[in-house]
Amino acid sequence: MTQVAPIRVTLAERDLLVVARAVMGREPFAFVEGILRGRARVASLGPTAMGALRRALATAAVWKLARGGGARVEPRFAAGELRRGRAWEITPDLSLAFGRFTFELLRWLVEQPLGASLGFRAGPRADTPAPLDVAPETVGDELVCEGLLRLVAGTPLEAEIVTQPGVRASAFAWLGHVDALAWATAPPRVPEGPTELAPPVEVTAARMSALVRAERAVVVDAMRDDLSRAWTNAAAMPAPSDRLPHALGAAHVAVARGHVLSAFVDAAREAGRLDLATFLVTAAARVVPAGASAAVTAEALTRGLAEGGPLRDRSRARRHACALLRVVATLDVDREQLAHVRFFDEGYELAQATLAAWDVLGKDGFARVREVVRELDAIDAGATRREESE
């Protein structure tokens, strides 16, 4: 093993370097929790620390892409060509630039006392972190955002991270962690009368459009395994959480899921990059395997819905349920169109490669998905079963 010469940095610089490694998945949360909860002052980074940060981010980014699915040798599309290889091999001049946002985010994590406003010591005098107002600008910034949400997932500090405007401005973070970001803005209690459920304002067409082009598209493609796992887990209707024990919060999350996926697929369609939606097709194949009954699958996916209450509310909740399958059902039309791309047409190779990748679900699988969606939308779908109600 190559020996790395030790470097000399200040304590605050060391904290920032350790947090950078953790955010990129190279250290566990427990290792950095003390730093995140504490305060330090990071005025700037010296040249030694800056060099170390660059190296840490660069190697961790490659590791992250490899782990997320980019290490497999398979057909990938880049720069107008379909080639077979690993994510970074097909784009040798791939540049994962980290911008000002990355530095500001890392500094914010080290300087701000996260978690101080939570727990039994919380109160009017408890320190609340200053908001992180910078927005991600580069593909590296998006990777760091997603990595941070992965780091704090399920921890007490997650609640403070998901409300930060800078984090919420990352389209890639929304694609990978929609539930955590959506729960942060769910209505705190059931209001009087009917309520309109608004989709997240941060997920814009422009941000999604950027996600399916240039280096960001390479990253989305490389992280397909992680994204597929995330959306397999997000297939079922979210159950009311401990924080928000009512159905309206769950419906709010379901609406956010639908909005994120629709915006992403629309952007991919417009950019001629439906191959990037393959992770959704892979997730759907897991959720609706061959032999599964549509009625039983629909029931299982909506088990988290509150029982009882007006039929109108249950029916509305079901219409928002299972965004994954609803969006994949729309891809069936695209599948038909891809199959009609002739060999002398532009995009033939990519169409064929996409169809081959979507074979994991196949024509029968797409039909099963449509059947499940039909069950979800059936008129008697939200009703208590007849033998139970008699």
Add this chain to the structure above:
Amino acid sequence: MSRAYRVSIRGSVRRVVHVEDGVCGAIELLPIVSRERTSELLAAALEARGFTVDAGRARRDEGEGVSIEVDLATGEVRITAEREQQIEVERERTGSVYEENDVKGRAKLQERLDRDLEREAREAAERSRETLTKALEKRLADVREELDRVSARVAAEALKEKARSLGEIEELREDAETGELTIKVRV
């Protein structure tokens, strides 16, 4: 020394509440013929089943406050149930009031009684809504089956028309039980 009295207060609430519930869905309309022609076929199929067609919508009253309405252009279905319910609640509350605080004590007792009456009236309205919802749920499975048959009927008629427009129909077999339709066309 002040004396305490036992006081009883009676109160009642009488009101008429409007309870309602409903679901939305859609009849699947395949694009076999033009949208306008599909709407006409849908209208005919629904009229044959007792619906009244007017201004682009078909409606049927099911009794007991339940009605079905279909948008002929989109196939959207609304099933609503509503009723007016008379609610009557009477209660008596007994409590102790002190001589020097008689007025205040009675007022507090009255406040508690009013809250109890309001809560019970809300619960009675909710029970009425639950009964309405159960009555609606009992019909939904049958309504779904019926609308599925309407959808199949519309598709079958549309296919026959489409086949006629393509050429001469040599053979037409329809299985009423399974809904299977076989059309042979000489083009």
